[in-house]
Amino acid sequence: MPSGSKARANTGTDTGRRRTILRAAIEVFARKGYHGARMADVAREAGVAYGLVYHYFQSKEALLESVFEVSWSGFAARVREAAQATGTLADKIRGVLGVGFDAYRVDSKGVRVVLLEIARAPASSRLNRESAFGDLSRIGAEMFQEALDRGQLRNGTDPLLCAALLIGALESLLTAILLGLVDAHDEAALERAKQQCTEVFLNGVLSEAASGVRASR
């Protein structure tokens, strides 16, 4: 097993080899999908010999698993941080969505793979959504539970369901971006999208006028 200990990784010659392959895998998985990608593609993309991929990763699935860990663990940690920060529920939600958008900005390929390949994997594989989707759900549910306790949430609202909706909103938005429905190169547009997403989630889509209906219900 490779070291990875050396100080400044990614030098290319030695330590970064594992990392190089991992990045290549993300690249290829993002481009062709997990099933469409061949190990040979990954090797070529990484510029290493075929066999070396197997030196660092036991199998194709293990490679995907590692991609998941790399792309996901950091993300989940940051989401948790945002969800547990001090501030109003609105702030937290803005924070959580912000984490999602940042992740996309920093590593859209990684986001793509996690979103399209892993989060939706068939239940059979160990790499199912249980961990991905479930993790996030739990984090979100806690956040909403707390808000509920403080009277910030509408009465009768189910925290878990809220969490699911929040995740859905984020995912859907990122998917829209991935699909090109929203221009990803336009920073301002991206920011606006985030803002709006927050707003809708907090206060709904209805205008003040239409919202009057709300009182009457």
Place this chain on the structure above:
Amino acid sequence: MPSGSKARANTGTDTGRRRTILRAAIEVFARKGYHGARMADVAREAGVAYGLVYHYFQSKEALLESVFEVSWSGFAARVREAAQATGTLADKIRGVLGVGFDAYRVDSKGVRVVLLEIARAPASSRLNRESAFGDLSRIGAEMFQEALDRGQLRNGTDPLLCAALLIGALESLLTAILLGLVDAHDEAALERAKQQCTEVFLNGVLSEAASGVRASR
């Protein structure tokens, strides 16, 4: 030569045999995923001979395509109907979400396949989200555009983004149900989830009290 009764059947109604295979495909795709499913599995599930599947469907991908058409076309039509019905935006949204939940109730396996296998297919295949995600987005966007014109939508809200969020909310919720994160064993629970989802989407998650913040922003 036997039968002349339903010679040009392949178009609409589907012969019994064809339908059987199609249902089997949905079943197997739902269970093992498109890539994990073998044509042999489909044949076995349908209780027909190996080669017969190819008698009715040109290829594995064509089979998926047919699954998509069957599971999707009706769904999209009903969504469109709900989106274009008369009534307030709230009514329409309730209608749209209702269509989604009904589809799940009637054919959760089909929903699963469309959600997990087709909506997320790699861009390369002909069967990309263009049709699935894009269709819905367009329908939703139109609905929101109209609402915006009528002043029912909060000012500055992007209709397309709203549509994406609505789809995301629905999808996420159904996914949560599929994964068992949200309990939906009884009708009542399912109904409650739908109700809440609608409420959140329309008016946001904030309580009246917390919502006061809104004015100050």
Place this chain on the structure above:
Amino acid sequence: MPSGSKARANTGTDTGRRRTILRAAIEVFARKGYHGARMADVAREAGVAYGLVYHYFQSKEALLESVFEVSWSGFAARVREAAQATGTLADKIRGVLGVGFDAYRVDSKGVRVVLLEIARAPASSRLNRESAFGDLSRIGAEMFQEALDRGQLRNGTDPLLCAALLIGALESLLTAILLGLVDAHDEAALERAKQQCTEVFLNGVLSEAASGVRASR
């Protein structure tokens, strides 16, 4: 799974396909050894497509297993028959050795594979000598036990050990023939070898004169 039921097998077109592959496997295994043989070789030798081998046999090991069954089961049955026939011990032993020599005459390739590839397989595989060697040992031991009970065996002789020796003698002789150390190109030579083997096993190698020593020990 293929039928194999049709009356006159081995016609070539259909029923005999499995058999054809099996014979080809014996041929190739005999020529190159199990590890040296590639599935492609077997397919080519059989004159069938690569994939067809897997249609009839689950894996390379399963193929070897089938070779074993085919080559062994009949052999073991005939040995058992010879061992349980009526007659003197000498007759039985002559019979048993005769079976071995006949098997070689009829299908030296099959004998080779069983002797060199299976009987000596590493203990890990299911196909170990336990079954091959063990079966024969048991059969032989019973035969010698009975002879012992009847006073035909020298006193103090262990039946199991005798069985092992008999098997060893047969195996070694066939091996010597396979290796070309003992000439067995013509029937007469083969017959002579069998005769001598029997004689040695029954009465030892010593001449009458030297055997006198026996009394003095």
Place this chain on the structure above:
Amino acid sequence: MPSGSKARANTGTDTGRRRTILRAAIEVFARKGYHGARMADVAREAGVAYGLVYHYFQSKEALLESVFEVSWSGFAARVREAAQATGTLADKIRGVLGVGFDAYRVDSKGVRVVLLEIARAPASSRLNRESAFGDLSRIGAEMFQEALDRGQLRNGTDPLLCAALLIGALESLLTAILLGLVDAHDEAALERAKQQCTEVFLNGVLSEAASGVRASR
């Protein structure tokens, strides 16, 4: 530059390291068979680095060859010694079998490898039985030829065939021990087995009574 002490070590005595690897190879070959053993296994078993194995042995086959030399040369020499010792044929045979049993006692693993991996190697490899089986056969044949000349062997007996039978007897017996059919831990049992083996080989299995038949043939 360190050491000049045992520069040309590779020839006879073997450096410690080389010997360690050789022993490890025997161990692993015995456990998993030549084909089932990986060079990595050998390295791990020896507790040395992967590449070091190649420092001492040119290739995997060369390693097996060395194992053969180590395990075999000494054995063959001792067998030859026993076969050419002065004394009656009975003494010699007792001696030869004794050598085999001793070898097993001292290094059952080595015996296993020679017996199962080398003696039966496919004819293609340089390491064929020519050397192993053939060597022994020749030695044995000479012994029996001499006995024949002296009238100690029954008339018409083929010395080479006798040798093959003797080897077979020994091998079969050792195999029986390896397989656990004969308890190897019981020194007395081992001794008895050897005794009996000798007896059978010299005088056959028949009892005095049954042997009377002999005269009448």
Place this chain on the structure above:
DNA sequence: AATGAATGAGGATTCATTCAT
């Protein structure tokens, strides 16, 4: 329409061997 045997390209995985340090 129905069957299931036959085909063969595709791709993951292994592992002996080499090489830079």
Place this chain on the structure above:
DNA sequence: TATGAATGAATCCTCATTCAT
């Protein structure tokens, strides 16, 4: 000597698709 990363050919097995009946 010693290390273990790097290489890539070899080969098993899968499975979509075709075909003869």
